[in-house]
Amino acid sequence: MAKYISKRILLAIVSLWIITLITFFAMNAIPGGPFNKEKATDPAVIQQLEARYNLDKPLGEQYRLYMKNLLHGDWGISTKSGRPIWNDMIEKFSVSAGLGLRAAVIAIIFGIILGAIAALNRNKLPDRLIIFFTTLGTAMPSFVLATLLLLVFCLKLGLFPVFSSENPNYTLPVIALAVYPMAYITRLTKTSMLDALNQDYIRTARAKGVSRTKVIFVHALRNALIPVITYVGPMVAYILTGSMVVENIFTIGGLGSTFVTSISTRDYPTIMAVTIFLAMLMVVANLLTDIVYKLVDPRIKLD
Amino acid sequence: MADSKYVLEVNDLHTSFFTDSGEVKAVNGINFKLEPGKTLGIVGESGSGKSVTAYSIMQILAQTGRITSGEVLYKGEDITKYSEKEMQKFRGSKCSIIFQDPMTSLNPVFTVGYQLEEAIMLHTNKNRAQARERAIELLKLVGVNDPEKRIHQYPHEHSGGMRQRDMIAMALACEPDILIADEPTTALDVTIQAQILELMQKLQKELGMAIIMVTHDLGVIASMCDEIMVMYGGRVCERGTADDIFYAPAHEYTKGLLRSIPRKENMNKKLVPIGGTPINLLNMPAGCAFCPRCDEAMKICLTEVPEEIRVGDTHLASCWMNVKEAFENSKEA
Amino acid sequence: MDNKEMKRSFLSAQVDVSKFNASNFEKATDDEKRQQDVMGESTTFFKDGMRRLRKNPLAMGSIVVLVAIILAILIAPHFVPYSYDEVITVNGQRDKTMTNLDFMCYSDKELAYMEETGEDLFPHIFGTDGLGRDYFIRVIYGTRVSLAVGVVAALMVVLIGIIYGSVAGYFGGKIDLVMMRIVDIIYSLPDMLIIILLSVVLKEVLAGKLAGTVFSRLGTNMISMFIVFGLLYWVSMARLIRGQILTIKNNEYVLAAKCIGTPNRKILTKHILPNCLSVIIITTALQIPSAIFTESYLSFLGLGVSIPLSSLGSLANDARAGMQSYPARLVIPAVIICLIVLALNLLGDGLRDAFDTKLD
Numbered sequence: 001m002a003k004y005i006s007k008r009i010l011l012a013i014v015s016l017w018i019i020t021l022i023t024f025f026a027m028n029a030i031p032g033g034p035f036n037k038e039k040a041t042d043p044a045v046i047q048q049l050e051a052r053y054n055l056d057k058p059l060g061e062q063y064r065l066y067m068k069n070l071l072h073g074d075w076g077i078s079t080k081s082g083r084p085i086w087n088d089m090i091e092k093f094s095v096s097a098g099l100g101l102r103a104a105v106i107a108i109i110f111g112i113i114l115g116a117i118a119a120l121n122r123n124k125l126p127d128r129l130i131i132f133f134t135t136l137g138t139a140m141p142s143f144v145l146a147t148l149l150l151l152v153f154c155l156k157l158g159l160f161p162v163f164s165s166e167n168p169n170y171t172l173p174v175i176a177l178a179v180y181p182m183a184y185i186t187r188l189t190k191t192s193m194l195d196a197l198n199q200d201y202i203r204t205a206r207a208k209g210v211s212r213t214k215v216i217f218v219h220a221l222r223n224a225l226i227p228v229i230t231y232v233g234p235m236v237a238y239i240l241t242g243s244m245v246v247e248n249i250f251t252i253g254g255l256g257s258t259f260v261t262s263i264s265t266r267d268y269p270t271i272m273a274v275t276i277f278l279a280m281l282m283v284v285a286n287l288l289t290d291i292v293y294k295l296v297d298p299r300i301k302l303d
Numbered sequence: 304m305a306d307s308k309y310v311l312e313v314n315d316l317h318t319s320f321f322t323d324s325g326e327v328k329a330v331n332g333i334n335f336k337l338e339p340g341k342t343l344g345i346v347g348e349s350g351s352g353k354s355v356t357a358y359s360i361m362q363i364l365a366q367t368g369r370i371t372s373g374e375v376l377y378k379g380e381d382i383t384k385y386s387e388k389e390m391q392k393f394r395g396s397k398c399s400i401i402f403q404d405p406m407t408s409l410n411p412v413f414t415v416g417y418q419l420e421e422a423i424m425l426h427t428n429k430n431r432a433q434a435r436e437r438a439i440e441l442l443k444l445v446g447v448n449d450p451e452k453r454i455h456q457y458p459h460e461h462s463g464g465m466r467q468r469d470m471i472a473m474a475l476a477c478e479p480d481i482l483i484a485d486e487p488t489t490a491l492d493v494t495i496q497a498q499i500l501e502l503m504q505k506l507q508k509e510l511g512m513a514i515i516m517v518t519h520d521l522g523v524i525a526s527m528c529d530e531i532m533v534m535y536g537g538r539v540c541e542r543g544t545a546d547d548i549f550y551a552p553a554h555e556y557t558k559g560l561l562r563s564i565p566r567k568e569n570m571n572k573k574l575v576p577i578g579g580t581p582i583n584l585l586n587m588p589a590g591c592a593f594c595p596r597c598d599e600a601m602k603i604c605l606t607e608v609p610e611e612i613r614v615g616d617t618h619l620a621s622c623w624m625n626v627k628e629a630f631e632n633s634k635e636a
Numbered sequence: 637m638d639n640k641e642m643k644r645s646f647l648s649a650q651v652d653v654s655k656f657n658a659s660n661f662e663k664a665t666d667d668e669k670r671q672q673d674v675m676g677e678s679t680t681f682f683k684d685g686m687r688r689l690r691k692n693p694l695a696m697g698s699i700v701v702l703v704a705i706i707l708a709i710l711i712a713p714h715f716v717p718y719s720y721d722e723v724i725t726v727n728g729q730r731d732k733t734m735t736n737l738d739f740m741c742y743s744d745k746e747l748a749y750m751e752e753t754g755e756d757l758f759p760h761i762f763g764t765d766g767l768g769r770d771y772f773i774r775v776i777y778g779t780r781v782s783l784a785v786g787v788v789a790a791l792m793v794v795l796i797g798i799i800y801g802s803v804a805g806y807f808g809g810k811i812d813l814v815m816m817r818i819v820d821i822i823y824s825l826p827d828m829l830i831i832i833l834l835s836v837v838l839k840e841v842l843a844g845k846l847a848g849t850v851f852s853r854l855g856t857n858m859i860s861m862f863i864v865f866g867l868l869y870w871v872s873m874a875r876l877i878r879g880q881i882l883t884i885k886n887n888e889y890v891l892a893a894k895c896i897g898t899p900n901r902k903i904l905t906k907h908i909l910p911n912c913l914s915v916i917i918i919t920t921a922l923q924i925p926s927a928i929f930t931e932s933y934l935s936f937l938g939l940g941v942s943i944p945l946s947s948l949g950s951l952a953n954d955a956r957a958g959m960q961s962y963p964a965r966l967v968i969p970a971v972i973i974c975l976i977v978l979a980l981n982l983l984g985d986g987l988r989d990a991f992d993t994k995l996d
Contacts, residue, residue, distance in 0.1 A: 011820055011821065011824060012824065014821055015821055015824040015825055018821065018825065019825060019826075019829075019830075022830065022833070023833060026833055026834060026837040027833075027837065029837055029841055030836075030837055030840040030841060122366075135978060135981055135982065136974070136978065138977075138981065139925070139973075139974045139977040139978040139981060140970070140973070140974050140977075141929055141932040141933060141936075141949065141952075141970075141973060142933075143932070143933070143936040143952070143953065143956075144932075144952055144966070144970040144973065144974075147952075147956050147959060147966060148966075148967075148970070151959050151960070151963060151966075155960060198365075199407060200402055200404060200407040200408040201407065201408055201409055201410040201411070203358075203363055203402065203408070204402065204408045204409065204410070204418075204470070204473075205410065205421075206361075206363045206394065207361055207363050207394055207395065207399065207400045208394065208395040208399075208421065208422045208425060208473065208476075209391045209392060209393070209394035209395035209396060209422075209425050209426060210391070210421065210425065211391055212387065219410055219413075222410075222412050222413075223410070223411070223412055226412075237826055237828070241826075241828040241829065241933075244937070245933070245936055249956075260937055263832070263836055263937060263938070263939070264938060266836075271833070271836060275829050275832075275833050278826065278829055279825070279826045279829055282826040282829075283824055283826070286824055297411075297412070323688075323691070551643075553643070594664070594669060595669045595670065596669075597669075599663070600663070600664040600668075600669050601660065601661045601662060601663055601664055602659060602660055602661070602662050602663075602664055602668075603656070603660040603661065604664060605664055605668055605669070605671075612646075612647065612650050612651065613646050613650060614643045614646055614647065615642060615643060615646065616642075623660075623661075625643075625647060625651075626647075626651050626656065627661040628643075628644075628647060629647035629648060629650075629651035629653060630651070630653050630656055630658075630661060632644055632647065632648060633648065633653040
């Protein structure tokens with residue numbers, strides 16, 4: 001087990017390193033470089049940038065210095081605002097994290113419940129309804145869903161206020177963000193639940209005289225939830241990228257909308273920093289998912 | 304009625320599975336009676352309905368399966384009329400079952416101890432500590448070494464033979480009147496097979512329960528059954544003692560079956576397999592289920608289902624060949 | 637012969653011989669026996685699967701929807717006299733009243749023109765957009781682009797995935813170990829972020845360099861999307877194929893082929909790949925929606941197809957600005973995306989159920 005975990009951590013570190021490489025060199029491939037002087041409005045900023053990033057040095061050396069700063073918590077300076085990126089990023093991220101966590105919790109709870117209901121009523125009306133709506137939910141791009149939610153419930157029906165920092169109502173953004181992972185978890189739970197219900201040990205439990213409810217919620221669900229754990233990593237990735245769209249549409253000032261703005265304003269240091277930061281989160285989420293999965297499933301051979 | 308001589312009586316049992324392709328008639332009118340402490344063997348090839356018969360008694364059929372008619376009497380009481388609640392009480396305490404594949408029959412995410420204790424606590428008033436004690440006792444009974452340690456392990460940490468012992472221990476948790484063994488040795492090594500069978504016989508003597516032994520292994524059945532029932536196509540072909548079946552088979556299917564296994568009598572002859580393929584339970588033949596594969600099939604076999612006829616004191620068979628014999632005897636006379 | 641005697645007496649006691657005559661006990665012919673042996677119709681694996689697929693109304697409905705959409709995007713450009721990037725003119729003159737027309741409406745100038753000449757102009761089925769372009773034909777071309785992107789990306793992923801996965805799975809050992817380590821690393825990279833990043837970069841890098849080539853119409857963003865698909869998305873396909881091959885490789889018929897000296901390449905293409913085919917087809921069907929999604933997502937970020945070309949995603953995104961006044965312009969491409977993705981997903985699921993292959 002220790003061997004597996006250390007191997008997995010090593011892989012995560014390699015991934016992160018590759019991401020910083022790709023990010024740094026891709027950004028430097030842009031004509032004029034990431035710190036294109038024309039785009040920085042303030043000459044003071046240009047000076048600061050040049051000093052900080054040693055633009056006169058060779059590329060490899062620049063990368064080394066960038067990484068060194070990164071590890072010391074210096075994520076660079078936004079060419080747009082001229083302020084250090086790190087503080088802004090953390091502040092914005094706390095908003096995004098609040099949104100994302102709500103969405104994740106809702107997706108997991110409802111996904112598992114709906115999936116179990118669908119599996120137990122296989123080919124009956126509840127199953128068909130749930131599967132129909134979850135399939136529909138996965139068939140709509142998140143920005144279309146978010147826009148439609150905004151249009152119908154906010155602007156036309158006026159059921160929810162338009163999001164503002166004074167009056168933050170997370171209902172619609174959370175729904176927009178949670179629908180896809182919820183639908184995915186529902187389908188995953190249904191499949192693995194059906195699989196578990198067909199296993200011999202379920203027959204054994206029934207033959208012992210275990211009640212139907214207990215067979216389902218103790219013997220089957222426990223096994224069925226193991227595959228669901230594997231989705232947590234990808235879900236974090238989905239929610240992080242999805243929040244870019246949802247935050248932008250609902251004008252929530254989180255990290256996602258910062259990223260989208262920085263793309264349209266070509267704020268390259270911010271793009272770089274946010275990419276690396278989000279990638280870090282995703283890699284760590286995947287790492288934890290894999291480790292938890294191994295810990296939960298006793299069948300996995302311990303080496 | 305309640306003081307029936309038999310611990311289990313099955314009358315004209317029909318079980319079907321309702322699949323997308325139609326009704327699969329897996330069991331088509333099975334009758335048998337089982338006395339306490341006796342062993343009934345059910346043999347037949349895959350798809351002959353032997354396991355389905357066992358599951359029908361326990362009512363643990365897959366979702367699509369249903370008993371369509373007939374009755375199952377436990378000490379004279381029809382358990383097919385039981386509610387789900389009553390059935391839960393019946394399973395595990397009055398009648399237990401062990402399955403073919405011990406590798407998959409134990410839940411991988413619970414310890415062996417938990418699964419044993421669950422079975423004990425369901426049907427007794429024992430608390431967890433008492434249940435644990437009983438579980439250890441049971442594991443000792445079935446010959447698991449070091450049960451105090453083994454009980455905390457997960458099924459995958461036990462070997463195949465040990466898992467089958469775990470299963471038997473679980474089945475015996477509440478000392479049932481009937482133990483159904485559904486191919487208990489098929490998935491095990493030959494050396495382990497003998498051990499498990501011996502164990503079952505020993506426990507039967509100690510606890511006095513009746514055993515229904517479902518298997519396709521004629522060797523297993525010959526050694527330990529008081530009565531043997533040969534099944535084909537969801538019907539009983541022939542029943543009798545081991546001697547009846549092995550030395551005076553009275554059904555063409557049984558004869559074919561015996562020709563296909565190596566024995567002392569046919570040591571120097573070529574083994575003859577039964578030609579053709581098992582029947583399609585979706586479309587049962589109008590007459591005898593075996594007739595498409597039977598070398599001796601006659602006109603009447605094609606259209607009429609043979610009735611069960613007594614051919615010896617303890618021996619019954621459903622084959623038109625016996626009627627033909629009677630017909631010829633009467634002509635001779 | 638004690639037994640025989642006993643049997644004889646048992647039989648005579650039970651059997652009412654008068655019910656039978658000798659013809660009952662004539663031997664049955666093989667033909668008669670065969671008639672009784674009502675086997676399920678002998679079908680091939682493929683036929684059996686198709687039969688199940690035909691019974692699945694959702695899958696069949698999906699096929700109908702997909703065929704209808706494909707026919708529409710193939711045929712419509714031939715009879716709609718407008719082009720997707722054409723600002724509609726009447727008799728060669730710009731028409732200010734042409735913008736934001738409603739369904740099936742004509743502008744004032746068009747009406748006047750038709751009155752004057754008696755000529756019928758082709759109606760604007762979905763109206764026109766803010767620049768006075770026919771929206772119907774834009775949607776048709778948008779669908780073309782989205783579907784093409786989806787199919788091309790899926791084919792790329794499948795091709796790379798199959799080659800990589802089958803090589804790793806078939807040769808095994810050290811080769812497999814190294815190849816799978818690479819897959820592990822790529823798998824752990826956040827693909828969406830890298831697509832965005834590369835799109836941003838390639839937009840700048842490739843700008844101008846593509847002019848005059850076939851790629852210029854697609855735009856740099858699509859190129860970068862394809863590059864990223866080619867670099868990153870094939871890994872799950874490769875993993876899947878490898879897993880399949882590892883299972884199939886251990887089958888006896890592969891061993892048998894090896895024993896008679898069949899060369900590696902032939903075993904791979906003749907014995908192993910055909911057995912993975914259903915998995916490959918199903919995964920491809922499910923890969924297309926994922927590519928369509930990615931494209932629409934990039935369109936939202938302003939990194940989608942280059943103007944004036946449109947995709948369903950970019951149409952929906954453009955329509956967000958005026959969604960209060962012209963919600964139909966958002967709803968139409970949104971519905972088409974949903975239909976395509978839904979149909980492909982349901983078809984994929986249907987195929988999976990019909991051919992009963994295990995996917996994980």
